[in-house]
Amino acid sequence: MNDGPTIVIVEDDSDIRSQLASYLEGEGFRVVGLDGGAGLDRLLKAGPAPDLIVLDWMLQGEDGLSICRRLREAGGPLIVMLTAKDEDIDRVLGLEMGADDYVSKPFNPRVLLARIRAVLRRSDGNGARAADSDPEKLTVADLVVDLAARSVTTGAPAAEIALTSAEYDLLHCFVTRPQRVLSRDQLLDWTRGRTADAFDRTIDVQVSRLRHKLDASGSTAAALLKTVRNAGYILAAPVKSGS
Incomplete structure (x- = not known):
């Protein structure tokens, strides 16, 4: 079996x-x-x-x-x-x-x-949201990304933002590579692997949906996800370790 x-x-x-x-x-x-x-x-x-x-x-x-x-x-x-x-x-x-x-x-x-x-x-290889090898938390603006728990919170008291696995993976790309322009191809490769279609533009939708959820939560981090014309996207703010 x-x-x-x-x-x-x-x-x-x-x-x-x-x-x-x-x-x-x-x-x-x-x-x-x-x-x-x-x-x-x-x-x-x-x-x-x-x-x-x-x-x-x-x-x-x-x-x-x-x-x-x-x-x-x-x-x-x-x-x-x-x-x-x-x-x-x-x-x-x-x-x-x-x-x-x-x-x-x-x-x-x-x-x-x-x-x-x-x-x-x-995920963790078996369907549950995975813990990253590094258990630290990353903070950008009022957003706290717990890499171990794969959770995202904002505000005081902290309220968790419900993200899908794909949305979390996208946010993870940005908070671990802040203040760098990330191309659509890079984001597709990191979040979906090399099986993604060569002309797949759904990364734009994923970014839009992520922005919407962050904005709906009241987080100011939504405005920090900037579009760089003809280049990709950037998290235009520094990220700090710790909560």
């Missing part, structure tokens, strides 16, 4: 679900296959939670986008979305709903495997 991370495949095409389950099991994962949101809800209620969900967008009944939004609002597992929609706006929408990554259909299983491993690697 495999003892690797547990992956749930939510896909209503039985052939795709079966083939993908066999492939991932061959790569050492424990796999559960489901055909829709109702089965997923029952599984999550029964517990324990899986490490990652591979979620098809175009499901019968409640679609994958709605399921993704519900899971993210509830602080659910990591999510990689499968979508036959290949327009940028559709990819953007999936990320805005809280997906940690996406793969377009038709897909090579090896590409999906690489995306799954990259998302798990950005």
Whole structure:
């Protein structure tokens, strides 16, 4: 029996679900296959939670986008979305709903495997938000980033800002490389790995969403994430160690 991370495949095409389950099991994962949101809800209620969900967008009944939004609002597992929609706006929408990554259909299983491993690697390797090797906290303006807990707080008393795994990874790039212009390619490589599409512009959406969440929390740090025209982005402020 495999003892690797547990992956749930939510896909209503039985052939795709079966083939993908066999492939991932061959790569050492424990796999559960489901055909829709109702089965997923029952599984999550029964517990324990899986490490990652591979979620098809175009499901019968409640679609994958709605399921993704519900899971993210509830602080659910990591999510990689499968979508036959290949327009940028559709990819953007999936990320805005809280997906940690996406793969377009038709897909090579090896590409999906690489995306799954990259998302798990950005966590603790088993679906939980990871602790960095350096346990220090970094402070910029009124924002405190706890690298060990992968948490972000602001204000006094401190209030935690709910970020997705992808949003935290992006913020981590900025606070560990302050006052440097970071290109979109660099940010994609650091946050999604080299499997990201060559012309992928979703990093712009991720930055916009991160700014919005920081701003909505009342943090002044949102204004410090500056766009550098034709170059990328910069955290235009020094970062201090400690809280």
